[in-house]
Amino acid sequence: MSIEILAPAGSMESVYAAVRCGADAVYVGGDRFSARANAVNFTAAELREAVDYCHLHNVKVYQALNTLVFDSELADFLKAAEASAMTGVDAFIVQDLGAARALKSALPEMKLNASTQMTIHTKQGALLAKELGFSRVVVSRELSLEQIKEICTADIEVEVFVHGALCMSVSGQCYMSAMIGSRSADRGLCAQACRLPFSAVKGREGYDLSLKDMSHIEHIPRLEEAGVCSLKIEGRMKRAEYVAAAVSACRAKADGKEPDMERLRAVFSRSGFTDGYFKDKLGSAMFGTRQKEDVVSAEAVLPELKELFRKETKAAEADFHAVIRQGEPAKLKMTAEGLTAEAEGEIPQTALNRPTDLAALEKQLSKLGDTVYSLRNITAEIGEGLILPASQLNAMRREAVEKMDKARLAAKKQEHKFNEIDLNFIKKLNLKRRSLRVQLSEISQLKGVDDRAEMIILPLDVILKNTAECEDVNFKLTAALPRFVTDEKALENKLSQLKAAGVESILCTNAAHIRTGRQLGFEMHGGFGLNVTNSMSMQTLAELGLTDCTASFEMKLSQINTLGDYLPYGIIAYGRLPVMLTRNCPVKQAVGGCGKCTGGLTDRTGRFFPVKCDGVSCEVLNSDVLVMSDRLNEADTDFIQLNFTDEPANEVKRVLDAYANGRKLDSGEFTRGLYYRGVI
Numbered sequence: 001m002s003i004e005i006l007a008p009a010g011s012m013e014s015v016y017a018a019v020r021c022g023a024d025a026v027y028v029g030g031d032r033f034s035a036r037a038n039a040v041n042f043t044a045a046e047l048r049e050a051v052d053y054c055h056l057h058n059v060k061v062y063q064a065l066n067t068l069v070f071d072s073e074l075a076d077f078l079k080a081a082e083a084s085a086m087t088g089v090d091a092f093i094v095q096d097l098g099a100a101r102a103l104k105s106a107l108p109e110m111k112l113n114a115s116t117q118m119t120i121h122t123k124q125g126a127l128l129a130k131e132l133g134f135s136r137v138v139v140s141r142e143l144s145l146e147q148i149k150e151i152c153t154a155d156i157e158v159e160v161f162v163h164g165a166l167c168m169s170v171s172g173q174c175y176m177s178a179m180i181g182s183r184s185a186d187r188g189l190c191a192q193a194c195r196l197p198f199s200a201v202k203g204r205e206g207y208d209l210s211l212k213d214m215s216h217i218e219h220i221p222r223l224e225e226a227g228v229c230s231l232k233i234e235g236r237m238k239r240a241e242y243v244a245a246a247v248s249a250c251r252a253k254a255d256g257k258e259p260d261m262e263r264l265r266a267v268f269s270r271s272g273f274t275d276g277y278f279k280d281k282l283g284s285a286m287f288g289t290r291q292k293e294d295v296v297s298a299e300a301v302l303p304e305l306k307e308l309f310r311k312e313t314k315a316a317e318a319d320f321h322a323v324i325r326q327g328e329p330a331k332l333k334m335t336a337e338g339l340t341a342e343a344e345g346e347i348p349q350t351a352l353n354r355p356t357d358l359a360a361l362e363k364q365l366s367k368l369g370d371t372v373y374s375l376r377n378i379t380a381e382i383g384e385g386l387i388l389p390a391s392q393l394n395a396m397r398r399e400a401v402e403k404m405d406k407a408r409l410a411a412k413k414q415e416h417k418f419n420e421i422d423l424n425f426i427k428k429l430n431l432k433r434r435s436l437r438v439q440l441s442e443i444s445q446l447k448g449v450d451d452r453a454e455m456i457i458l459p460l461d462v463i464l465k466n467t468a469e470c471e472d473v474n475f476k477l478t479a480a481l482p483r484f485v486t487d488e489k490a491l492e493n494k495l496s497q498l499k500a501a502g503v504e505s506i507l508c509t510n511a512a513h514i515r516t517g518r519q520l521g522f523e524m525h526g527g528f529g530l531n532v533t534n535s536m537s538m539q540t541l542a543e544l545g546l547t548d549c550t551a552s553f554e555m556k557l558s559q560i561n562t563l564g565d566y567l568p569y570g571i572i573a574y575g576r577l578p579v580m581l582t583r584n585c586p587v588k589q590a591v592g593g594c595g596k597c598t599g600g601l602t603d604r605t606g607r608f609f610p611v612k613c614d615g616v617s618c619e620v621l622n623s624d625v626l627v628m629s630d631r632l633n634e635a636d637t638d639f640i641q642l643n644f645t646d647e648p649a650n651e652v653k654r655v656l657d658a659y660a661n662g663r664k665l666d667s668g669e670f671t672r673g674l675y676y677r678g679v680i
Contacts, residue, residue: 008243010371056409071534086416099536106417114138116139117172126156128154141277162223173529175577183680197604212272271289323380339407340407356387361382448648458479507525525547531554555675565638570641572640575645578620602618
């Protein structure tokens with residue numbers, strides 16, 4: 001099977017554009033639970049229309065149900081999924097671990113694709129997705145060809161983004177829109193704050209969080225050779241002409257022809273395209289914004305692009321066999337793709353002039369221009385001297401085509417049995433006394449920690465570089481694994497060193513960490529990057545062997561407090577929350593190197609967002625510190641976690657004192673995060 005070209009569709013016009021320009025599959029969103037909630041998206045009736053149209057053209061349809069889901073929404077989520085399954089969609093694209101669990105129970109035959117929002121970027125992550133019942137992984141956009149090749153050895157379908165917008169943040173790990181305006185990217189309502197001015201140099205206007213659009217179209221042959229099964233085009237919120245241009249370019253390259261990249265750039269770009277991640281060449285060349293000339297250039301190519309999808313395309317060859325006999329109703333049998341459809345007409349009359357012959361049949365039966373069929377062959381049994389009016393032949397042709405459409409749709413549609421599942425979750429049956437844990441960034445901060453902290457979390461590399469200083473607290477230590485991994489073999493070697501140093505506990509912030517940690521026999525704690533927002537996610541993590549987990553900080557306390565306690569869980573109660581995880585360092589590219597680092601970014605309002613780097617990825621931190629020391633009685637959780645970034649040891653001690661005693665912390669500007677206002 002040749003590589004799949006997967007097109008975005010935010011409207012029926014975009015569906016037509018995708019199909020008629022050569023897409024093998026389209027992905028769409030419903031009116032809820034889609035990570036592009038601001039796209040037009042599809043009602044139930046429109047979704048059925050889209051599925052039928054695509055299936056008649058032998059094109060698959062995947063529906064995005066790829067937002068995080070709260071417990072209160074799970075019933076509606078499953079109703080939406082059941083309704084979509086009945087339309088015949090071929091797969092669901094899913095991010096939420098709990099939602100995936102619910103779907104596997106309620107609709108066990110439905111194929112699930114792991115959304116790029118799951119932050120799967122390594123082979124171990126892909127293998128865990130397979131273990132959880134996913135058939136395909138949509139890998140992170142930040143990968144090089146070599147990293148993609150490695151994932152393709154995981155015996156699961158691999159889908160990669162090949163063209164479209166690039167988020168500055170790794171998908172599934174961006175909380176900036178939520179923190180600034182309660183519009184969660186993980187729930188489909190990203191406000192794209194990153195496209196606004198952010199500057200690494202105070203007083204100088206810059207767009208240091210805005211990347212160019214990606215395009216790996218020129219590399220399609222290499223992706224196919226690597227084992228990629230599907231090429232995904234980003235753009236459910238873009239117009240149909242963009243879809244036509246992108247699909248046409250991908251189709252051309254996949255077929256060994258030269259794509260029209262200038263036309264594609266004209267319809268939409270941000271200062272051109274980048275393939276920096278693919279080539280593993282990061283830096284300033286990857287950054288760009290939409291300029292006036294980018295907007296103007298689109299106007300010239302729109303009419304030309306519209307022509308690409310104005311006419312219907314053919315998807316199946318049809319044979320017709322007509323039987324016209326004296327005294328019997330005329331019959332027409334249509335055959336296509338091994339299926340048959342029959343139509344019956346009037347009794348033929350005796351011809352006064354020219355009788356119906358094979359040429360007359362071909363003239364009428366070949367009128368298939370507005371259908372998906374092309375005529376291959378006509379045979380007939382025609383009695384001598386008989387005539388059947390052209391209007392009758394046309395009516396029989398239309399009836400046969402209509403019946404053939406229904407037969408082909410029925411043959412392609414998978415039947416689903418919906419199973420009711422229990423959504424009554426265990427509540428607080430095993431609540432223990434609340435413990436206090438701290439996450440540090442530097443070994444020097446360890447001096448500010450005392451026995452009131454029952455767990456001390458340090459970065460893996462910090463522990464390995466300071467084993468002597470850590471020896472006295474090894475029994476309390478948990479190693480925070482890097483949130484983005486580019487070399488799993490190197491990580492496994494470091495974890496072996498960690499075990500040898502006497503540290504048996506790790507903090508898992510993505511799917512790959514779980515599988516690696518389990519294989520190496522570590523005690524595993526779930527970090528915020530797993531995006532736990534419902535009780536079914538808790539169940540999944542418990543079954544995977546985690547000891548406890550941190551609830552998403554995009555939840556209200558009232559939602560967190562009622563989660564089912566399938567394993568102990570807690571919250572981050574202090575610190576600068578990470579609002580982005582990036583592969584490109586926004587400061588380094590702006591100032592020309594690490595030696596000139598300004599330490600962070602300033603937005604258009606003057607707020608400063610620190611940037612913390614580990615050599616592989618960067619965390620953009622919130623401008624205000626989260627403080628909950630005087631509100632801890634409102635958090636009914638098993639633990640609270642305090643995250644320290646650049647605080648000296650004496651400040652670590654001061655904060656720890658305040659939280660241990662439930663006192664208000666005098667810290668200047670601070671935030672309560674999303675624990676009271678929540679997200680949309």
